[in-house]
Structures are given as C-alpha cells and as structure tokens.
Amino acid sequence: MHSLLVLIALGMPMPQPAHDLLYTTPATVWDEAFPLGNGVLGALVWGDGAPLKISLDRTDLWDLRPVPEFSSENYKYATMRQWEKDGRTPELLKLYDDPYNRPAPTKIPAGRIELTIDGKPAFQQARLDLAHADALVQFAGGANLQVWIHATEPVGMIRYTGSAPIHPKLLAPAFGGGQSENKAPAIVAGSLNQLGYPPPKESAGPQWMAYEQEGWDGFQFAVYLAWRETKEGWLGAWTVASKNEGADWLAVAKTRVEGVFNADASFRQGHEAWWQQYYEKSSVAVPAPTIERQWFLDTYKFGAASRLNAPPITLQGPWTADDGKLPPWKGDYHHDLNTELSYWPCYSGNRLDEGRNYLDWLWNTRDNCKDWTQRFFGMPGMNVPMTADLKNRQIGGWRQYTHSSTTAAWLAHHFYLQWKYSADPQFLKERAYPYLRDCATFLEAVTAERGPDGLRTLPLSSSPEINDNRPEAWFPSITNYDLALIRWLMGAASEMATALNKTDEAARWKGVADTLPGFALGEDGRLLVARDIPLKESHRHFSHLMAIHPLGLIDVSQGDEARRTIDASLKDFDRLGTKAWCGYSFSWLASIAARAKDGEKAAQALDTFANAFVLRNSFHCNGDQSGKGYSSFTYRPFTLEGNFAFAAGLQEMLLQSHTGTIELFPAIPASWKDCAFTQLRAQGAFLVSAERKAGQVTQCTVTSEKGGLCRILSPKTGKPVERTLKAGETWNLMAPNGV
DSSP: OOHHHHHHHTTOOOOOGGGSEEESSOOOSGGGSEEEEOSSEEEEEEEOSTTEEEEEEETTOEEOOOOGGGGSTTOOHHHHHHHHHHTOHHHHIIIIIGGGGSSOSEEOOOEEEEEEETTOOOEEEEEEETTTTEEEEEEGGGOEEEEEEOSSSSOEEEEEEOSSOEEEEEEOOOOOSOOOOOOSOGGGOOBGGGGOOOOOEEEEETTEEEEEEEOGGGOEEEEEEEEEEOSSEEEEEEEEEEGGGOSOHHHHHHHHHHHHTTOOTHHHHHHHHHHHHHHHTOEEEOSOHHHHHHHHHHHHHHHHHOOTTSOOOOSSTTOOOOSSBOOGGGGOEETTTHHHHHTTHHHHTTOHHHHHHHHHHHHHTHHHHHHHIIIIIOOSSOOOOSEEOTTOOBOOOSHHHHTOSSHHHHHHHHHHHHHHHHTOHHHIIIIIHHHHHHHHHHHHHHTOSBOTTSSBOOSSBOOTTTTTTSGGGSBSSOBHHHHHHHHHHHHHHHHHHHHTTOHHHHHHHHHHHHTSOOOOBOTTSOBOSBTTBOOOSOOSOOGGGTTTTTSOSSOGGGOHHHHHHHHHHHHHHHHHOSTTOOHHHHHHHHHHHHHTTOHHHHHHHHHHHHHHSBOTTOOBOSSOOSSSOSOSOOOOOOOSHHHHHHHHHHHHHHEEOTTSSBEESTTOOTTOOSEEEEEEEETTTEEEEEEEETTEEEEEEEEESSOEEEEEEOTTTSSEEEEEEOTTOEEETTSTTOO
16 A cells, blocks of 8 residues: 555655655755745755855845836826827836836845855765755764754754864845846846845854845844854754844844744744644645655645745745845746745645735735725726735736736635635635625726627736737737636625625626626637637646636536537647646646546646656746756746646645535546545535545545535445535545445
C-alpha cells in the first residue's frame, strides 16, 4: 500500500521525507533557495557555506510613492474612450502604460544574512523538511546549520552545530544611488539603487548587529540579528520590524529577538504544532509521485506565504528577489490572474483561514478602490485596479487590463467561494454580499449603454492578455471574459440577496443579467474571444474560458450543449498548441480538464508543470526549463500563482462540489487505481475523506461542520443520495446503512 495511505488511515496526513527538497549540490542563486515563511517574515536559504546566505523579507516592505499621472486632468474613463476612438495611442501609452516602467511603486527586499564557518568545510547536502518547516544544511566534519522561521512569531532562528567558529554578517540591500526614470519593461526593471534611498544606519555590539533603512516618504524598517554561544556551537535569531509596527521599530526588533534566547522548549514546540495542525487540515495520496510531491511542496509554500492578519500573497509572496534588482513585475498585486489563482487551493483544501487574509485585505482597502472608481470612472459602486500596491491603489501598466471594468468581479468570486465553502451566514451578511453589491452597482452602471441588439454592452472590453497592449486589445464587442464575469456576478449577487431575504435587490441583479447578451460561440460550439473573433493562436491566459472555470457558468452537468462547448474549447487548445503558454497555463488547464471530467488531460497538465515549469526548489518560473519545447517562453521569472493553481488542480480531480452535488474522484486517470484524500472541503461546509483501492471506493466519510442537507453521488451506485446532517455529525457512506 502507498505509504501515505497508511498514514491517512492512521489519521496522520503529514508530508514524508520523499516530499522534501534534498540538495546534494548547493543552490547558487536566490530563486533556487529553500523558502521559509509565516506570512509576515520570509527567508530564502542558499549558498555553499562559504558563505551560507539567508535572504530576508517582510511582506509589508513597500515603496508606496504615488503615480502622478493618475491624478492628472486627463485621467478619466471618458477621456480614455475618446482617445482610443481617436487613435491617440502614443498619448495613451504615456498616461496609462509607461508609468509602470518606473522603479516604484514596488515591493522591496530586506537584505541578507551571510554565515561563514572557519575553514570553510565542504558542503555535503541540504534538506527542506516540510513537516517541520525548517532547512538543514550539512557540511563535512559534522557541522550543520538549521534555519527556520517561527510559525506564528515574527522571528527567524539559526542553530549551528560544530566546533569551528562561525562568523555572521548582515547586509542591507543596495538601495542607494540616484533616482531614475527607468524605461525597461517591469519584468527586467533594473537595479535597486534606482530607488535612491539614503545609506542604511548600521550598528553593532558584541553579540548583535542591526541596520535601519529609510525608504520613500519616511518609511523605515530595521533588521536585527543577535546570537549566543552554546555548548553545541552557536544560536542566532533575527527579525525584520517596520515603521508600521510603531515609532521605535529598532527597539521592537531588539526586544523581539532578545526574548527568544530566554524562551524554553515550548517555543519550538509551538512552531511544530502549528505546522502539524496545518497539514492535518487535508492531505492527498495519488500514484503519481511527481504530482503528489509537488502538491505537498505547494501546500507547504501556501502555509508559509499566507496567514490571517498578514498582507496577502503578492507575485513572489514573502520571497522578494535577492539579486540586487527590483523584483520581477515589481512583486506587486496582479488581479487579472495572479492573486486569484494563488488562493484557489484554500477552499477545497480546507484552509479557509489562510485564505481570509486576502479577503480581509480586499475588504479593508475598499475605500481606496471606491475613491479610484469615482475619480476615474465617475460611476457609483466599486471597481478594483488590476495592478495594485500594498494599499490596493492603481499603479498602471497595459491599460486594457489595469483599467478593466471587470477586475472587481473576479475578486468578488473569492468572497462567494468563502461563503459557499464555509456556509457562514455572518460572513455572507457582513462581508460577502456587501462586497458583491458594490461591484454589481458599478457593473450595472458601466454596462448601461446598449448594443445594436438592444442588450447591455461594455464600451471598452478586453480579454487578458490577448493582443497585449495594442489598440486591438479592446474588442469591438463585449468579450466572453468580461461577459462571464458580469453574468456570474449578477447571478451570485442575486443568490446572496435571496439568501438574505432581500427580494427587491435579488430581482434587481437578476434583471441586469437578463439584459446581457449570450456567450460568443463558434460553429462547433467553442467559446470565442468575442463575437466572430476566435482565439487565433496559442496564448498563456485562458480568459475566454472563464465561464467554464473558475466561474462554472458552463458545466458538463448542464447537458449536451454545455458538453459540446467544453469539449470544443479544449479541442481548440490541442489545435493551437502550448508554445505561448506559461507554467500557470498548465496548472489552470488541470482544473478546466477536471471540470470536463478528463482525468488524463488534467494529470498530464500537472505532470508537465511539475517537470518543466518549476525550478529545483519547486518555484513556478513561468518559462519552460525542460528543453522539450512545451513553450517558447524559456525565461525564469519566479511567481507563485502557478504553484497554487497546481494544488487546486489536483484537488479538483479528487473532489468536486460546485454543482451542489459532491463527486468523489470525478476526474482521475484510469491508471490511478489507488488514491486517497482526507478532509477536502466541499461547498456547504462538508469535510470529505475517501479512499480508492483497485479502482473501487472503499472508504468515504462526510462530516458536516455547520449542519445541513448533504447531496453526494453514492460511491456504491453512482447515483445521488441525500442526508440531512447535524453540525459535527459524520456520515459513513460505506457502512451497511450508509446509502
């Protein structure tokens, strides 16, 4: 039996050594480092010990200087429409697109610790232990270094075991130099010294060293490293404190670190207990070692990157680049795919708390979004800028997407999913519906104009990122991307209003939906980009298929026409090929194929991702690293959304509930005879565990968290069965009277 199946049977779904990262040659570049984190602090462990490097990060370190163009007189939706109509492309680029190529606003790193052992013993191996969330580096002669970030406290720890002395060094990022107007694309934004900060203020004592760094507009942060000699060797601790924590951030940092040396064994025990509880929330076992290992690695990274009361996941999360350069694409918030895909696994993965920080941030930044909506669009309700800083403020870029009218609708989908998977009526009343209502109010206003067919239309409609930022990236009719988001939002808002007994509001949103056109389809039924405009070539972003996944407006459960559309759309992918795909495209394809019940295609997509589009530390690197020609993109800028969409894709293969009926193993390959999962979450707040042996389901339990009607396809008959469960009640479907 699969080793993890044994652990699942014992109720201990922890990662195993086979899931860990094990290096027998050292990482020599930052993006192949071992990642550690707790949502606030992040670290990357790399190097051969001469020195060993620990790259430091804190998720609220940002250069938040504003974009002056976005306060100018011409910064208006009406003006943008007119300039597009008049063909004033150079002026549009200057106002909307070009500001993004400046060095800031941007996420910024926190520096680096370097550790050198006397005699520079040879590197032997390094392991990232997922179960314990720490990195262990071993050297010749028995010396080793253990590095970890506490699961709940903003402190990192270093334990050196060895007889030779160890020498620490603390390095601040190279922020100094003159400010510049960088004109390179943001993906290659140049050196950090473009930010033009003053030199750091460094200080040190017998057993500590620190620096304070001033950034833009008086923002400051401090890094503090201290150490003690021990019987075994050496013990170090560090933290990063920012001005956001109070007036004397250096004192905060010192107190935090010095307190660690007086902590007892419960400090480490608390760290390990958090991670054990995290892994126990859900687990999977599949007969595809590469896919299973990647799921555990990505699940680990999600726990390290996302926590309640921490900033949400940016493009690189708590692992900002440590190469003297600005992070790829500024390390910002991209809301046309990246933030959304990053949080897909938290729902069926039963990690709702780790997903709430995203929703809390979206909720807490509503005033900035409403202000932008009023200033730019001049309309009621709320939209959200597609590229955003830590305060969710517009920072520019390709105008067709950064100023899209439907960005907020995709973000609203996560409020909806949190409600459906939690079955939390308070969240519905106080957060989910108010957020969707604001978004629906805006979309009702921006689609008030009617097309030749008398139906609502969107005057400027795009489909990320088709036609890049060329003028033709605005389509002559509403795109399936925009239409799917508007249709979904109005339906979801109506559903929520009905649940809250707001019948008038439910009718209002349904009425808007009833005046929208149908989807643009080809003769074979496939989804087009827009009316009479098919997807003409391979493309990385599946924006035109939003109606299939994640929105579920078109689903195989709806019958032959829906099946025809889904099959034809997937066949179109086969025709166009994958030459213009990124890694996240394969991750997303897994979920789309799973919704089509095509387990073979879903598994192949995940396998390709894990073998060709990740670096050796499992980071998604966008381009094809295999040399096998899966994509023409062969570059390696690291972003996280591909990793987390991968985890969600595997979960979609093992459990689905988006139709209101729970399905076990709905999209697995025929060869996956033995597989299992524990406590995947279904809509309605049901926790499901199931095991499959020799092609047959042998175990299945459903536990109701909130109580309610559970509808599931019987693992015995394949037909739907129902049972009303009380809160906390477990239904064993394989018991003699189970179904």
